[in-house]
């Protein structure tokens with residue numbers, strides 16, 4: 001098995017990590033840098049629980065090799081909140097009751113954040129489309145949709161670390 005040294009920016013901090021060729025980004029986040037907010041629901045690109053932002057775009061981190069992320073910027077759910085303030089989508093999902101078991105929530109938050117960054121005022125249909133890759137077995141999605149609409153109405157905090165220009 002070959003190993004590779006990669007440089008990767010995670011939630012605004014530059015990390016240098018050594019990864020085997022077959023390690024996924026999800027495994028690296030959870031096992032190498034201990035960011036366990038990114039969840040492993042299926043390891044097969046089906047559930048969206050492992051969604052992170054890769055250079056500003058939401059991806060299933062179980063389907064991306066860590067070695068492919070050399071030089072990339074990653075934002076995980078741990079990177080959404082500021083020092084003293086939750087991201088509006090985090091506040092909104094709490095207020096709307098869009099969390100039950102919470103397993104899908106990190107992926108839902110990341111996908112919602114990405115949706116709101118490209119479409120600040122999405123319709124219900126656009127929200128459901130934006131979250132089509134994120135499965136939730138608990139909520140029935142209605143309160144999640146309410147949360148995204150609520151977040152869209154809230155005053156937006158500065159762009160997350162992935163979106164900030166260099």
Ligand code: FES
Pocket residue numbers: 039040041042043044045046047048049050051060061062063
């Ligand atoms: S764990 Fe990656 S899509 Fe399910």
Ligand code: FES
Pocket residue numbers: 098099100101102103104105135136137138139
């Ligand atoms: S809150 Fe349980 S899977 Fe979504």
